Amino acid sequence: MMTSRKYDLVVYGATGFTGELTCEYIIEQKYKDLKWAIAGRSLAKLEKTKQNLIKLDESIKDIDLIIADASNPESLDAFLAQTKVVLSTVGPFIKYGTPLVEACLRQKTHYVDITGEYNWIKSVIEKYHEKAQQENILIIPACGFDSVPSDLGTFMVVDYLARQHQLHTAEVKTSLVKVKGRPSGGTIQTLIESLSDKSLSSTENLDPYLLSPHKGQDKPYIPWMYKDYDFGGKWQAFFIMSVINEKIVRRSWSLYTDRPGQSYGKLFKYRESMTLPFLPAFLLTSVLLTMMPIATILLKFAPFRRFAQNILPAGGTGPNREERAKGHFQFELIGTGETEPYDPPVRVRGVVKGFSDPGYGDTCRMVAESALSIVYSLDSLPGKQGGVLTPATGLGKVLIDRLTTNGGMVFEVNDIPT
Missing domain, CATH: 3.40.50.720 (NAD(P)-binding Rossmann-like Domain)
Incomplete structure (x- = not known):
């Protein structure tokens, strides 16, 4: 048909x-x-x-x-x-x-x-x-900047540990180490609608496995700042898009758990952050812990929500062509293999790069190539059986190959020397 x-x-x-x-x-x-x-x-x-x-x-x-x-x-x-x-x-x-x-x-x-x-x-x-x-x-x-880089980047790291080292993955941690771009009015208006939604309880919003049929090792955490020497010893702060990205990655883990021979690993954990200098990291963390909870409560009320919608940029606006061309992003991912207690650790570093505005230039690339993966390669897709899937479980390596053709994006992973 x-x-x-x-x-x-x-x-x-x-x-x-x-x-x-x-x-x-x-x-x-x-x-x-x-x-x-x-x-x-x-x-x-x-x-x-x-x-x-x-x-x-x-x-x-x-x-x-x-x-x-x-x-x-x-x-x-x-x-x-x-x-x-x-x-x-x-x-x-x-x-x-x-x-x-x-x-x-x-x-x-x-x-x-x-x-x-x-x-x-x-x-x-x-x-x-x-x-x-x-x-x-x-x-x-979620076939745009949220959540293709996080989801496919993790899939790439897990696949590498399985193929190169015959290991399940115990943990992947990801940091947005470089980014240049700005949101459109549509994105800002969508964020207001999401924050004002009353369909989920506070407990549900904090559930790491909200989108997953199985529960794993991850727990809710406070968005605090910390240094991580795997990311150059730089400060790690809360990445606003981790709210969706982490849930998508964990859904991928959960769905692959049910596919014979494709499990990420029973102990798999995932955490996402953003690399920032100390002062921006401190200011962001302070805002998230003080003002954001208040704004989330106020946006539940229609008058305040209408006020926010009116004073913030409207839909249909965004970065111009020159601004989009100057945009870029880079995620780094650290994957740890699931080894025996006395075996040497096996760790790998993945990199995902885009070369235009992440929310628009590269989001357009990612969602278009997601659709074209289905158009041209349906029978080769890991999710061809259907369902409400994620980029990793629905499109997998087919999408990675399309995104990296002619250097459009970079997906790379290598061993970390011990």
Whole structure:
């Protein structure tokens, strides 16, 4: 049935800031055989996006424009019935994401997105994971900067320890050691929506295994600063995106535990931080421990939430082309093998690098290549059986290979000499 569909890929939310940039990335790859279209709520905005894209490639003048709205399920069904993979950039996903996922399951269409909203991902897992497995449909959220570098970087380290040393992994710790980029208005508005959500209790928000069917070794922790000599003896502070990244990585651990011969290891633990000089690390830690809890409480109340939405940047805004080109990021990962007590330790260092704005340049690359992994390599994917999966459990090495083609990103791992 999939082979007869009109579109290989539809970008849903193409008129938004990230959606249009994702379309630009797809155009730049110059796939002659890719059948794709762009979708959104407004024909006028779609026409404007189309005109912008034509400046990059004249052939885009023939691209189909699809009117679809999350509030109109029939409009979603209409285009998804003709689509193999839908790529969604429409957030906040807690407001707009669920109808699209439901329609994907009705029409048996694969799905990827850029969300970092773990509260929404939890609801999707609970409602749709089993159905997606039954229908062999891939539903893969968090295919952008959150959480591809963390999730695939950990997968890479675990795979290396298994292949090179025949060891399970006891621990991976990750630090964002370099970054340059700034958020868009859409990201800021999505963060406000997430912080104001009341669907999860405080205990659930702090649960390291909120998204996982199994519980492991990790415990909740206070976001304190500390020095780590594995990361150059520099200060480690709380990384705001670790809130979603750690949960995604632990879901990958949990799902691979159930796949014969692919377990990360029963003792596996994961921790993520950010490398900063002392003063910024101290200020960030102070804000997180004092002001953030108060803001989270206040955002639960509609008047304060509306005030924050009005004074902060609106959706549809973000870094310009020159700013995006100057962006970059680098994660370092330290993996420790699961060895016997008297055996010498086995440790490895992984590196994941991106070379443009992480939230937009490289997020667009990551989510587009996630979708294209399904379009071109479905039968080779580790998650081809379907389900609500993670980048590592759904796409794995296929996505790493696509991201590193022509030096687009770097995924490397090597032994640490003893």
